[in-house]
Amino acid sequence: xxxxxxxxxxxxxxxxxxxxxxxxxxxxxxxxxxxxxxxxxxxxxxxxxxxxxxxxxxxxxxxxxxxxxxxxxxxxxxxxxxxxxxxxxxxxxxxxxxxxxxxxxxxxxxxxxxx
Amino acid sequence: xxxxxxxxxxxxxxxxxxxxxxxxxxxxxxxxxxxxxxxxxxxxxxxxxxxxxxxxxxxxxxxxxxxxxxxxxxxxxxxxxxxxxxxxxxxxxxxxxxxxxxxxxxxxxxxxxxxxxxxxxxxxxxxxxxxxxxxxxxxxxxxx
Ligand SMILES: Nc1ncnc2c1ncn2[C@@H]1O[C@H](COP(=O)(O)OP(=O)(O)O)[C@@H](O)[C@H]1O
Ligand SMILES: [Mg+2]
Numbered sequence: 001x002x003x004x005x006x007x008x009x010x011x012x013x014x015x016x017x018x019x020x021x022x023x024x025x026x027x028x029x030x031x032x033x034x035x036x037x038x039x040x041x042x043x044x045x046x047x048x049x050x051x052x053x054x055x056x057x058x059x060x061x062x063x064x065x066x067x068x069x070x071x072x073x074x075x076x077x078x079x080x081x082x083x084x085x086x087x088x089x090x091x092x093x094x095x096x097x098x099x100x101x102x103x104x105x106x107x108x109x110x111x112x113x114x115x
Numbered sequence: 116x117x118x119x120x121x122x123x124x125x126x127x128x129x130x131x132x133x134x135x136x137x138x139x140x141x142x143x144x145x146x147x148x149x150x151x152x153x154x155x156x157x158x159x160x161x162x163x164x165x166x167x168x169x170x171x172x173x174x175x176x177x178x179x180x181x182x183x184x185x186x187x188x189x190x191x192x193x194x195x196x197x198x199x200x201x202x203x204x205x206x207x208x209x210x211x212x213x214x215x216x217x218x219x220x221x222x223x224x225x226x227x228x229x230x231x232x233x234x235x236x237x238x239x240x241x242x243x244x245x246x247x248x249x250x251x252x253x254x255x256x257x258x259x
Pocket of ligand 2: 056162165166222223224
């Protein structure tokens with residue numbers, strides 16, 4: 001798994017590629033947590049376009065970061081999830097909790113109240 | 116004809132999850148499954164092997180996880196076995212959202228059930244756990 005990081009004003013954009021399982025999602029957890037603590041990041045956007053696999057361990061890490069960020073007054077949104085990744089997120093109930101966008105532009109626009 | 120068999124045993128380390136998924140993906144594609152069905156098999160194996168590592172062996176990397184796959188023209192059967200701590204109450208463990216670890220979602224068995232056609236769990240405390248998953252293969256109607 002690979003994570004590319006980009007900052008757009010207050011938002012941390014993470015583009016993830018590869019598989020999100022128990023092993024790899026641990027890296028994602030550490031990345032987000034350290035940005036929250038070190039840089040005071042409160043808005044996170046996860047682009048999952050190149051995530052080819054996710055299981056309940058990966059979902060658990062995403063939900064955990066979502067909860068942490070919302071408790072701090074922030075937010076976490078997801079963009080570009082592939083159909084089978086979206087399917088598992090729907091089955092888990094995560095899709096009812098976390099906001100999903102088809103692409104980054106839409107997510108940014110809505111985030112800035114420009115919808 | 117006897118079913119085709121693959122048996123793999125590996126250390127209870129998270130880095131072996133991707134190898135386990137690769138093996139089942141390969142069996143699935145040999146069986147001409149659709150990509151969706153191969154994804155389902157990968158989720159099933161990933162959940163069962165993760166449980167063996169994190170729950171069965173409580174992240175001790177020196178345990179051994181066995182993955183056995185049998186396939187014939189009707190179905191693919193996957194057995195994941197650990198010799199870890201076992202499950203005290205299988206019915207409770209299989210309930211949606213139940214987890215003995217507050218950081219986890221308690222959805223592993225839910226996913227195994229939804230993405231596979233059959234799920235059987237056998238467990239003995241302090242002896243280990245065996246999870247059996249079955250996926251039936253659908254064939255186009257025969258022409259005779
Ligand atoms: N191989 C195993 N060995 C011991 N306990 C297990 C095993 N598999 C599952 N369990 C128990 O069943 C519970 C539910 O499993 P699961 O549905 O995968 O959720 P999660 O892994 O998120 O806890 C686990 O929290 C654990 O207590
Ligand atoms: Mg599990």
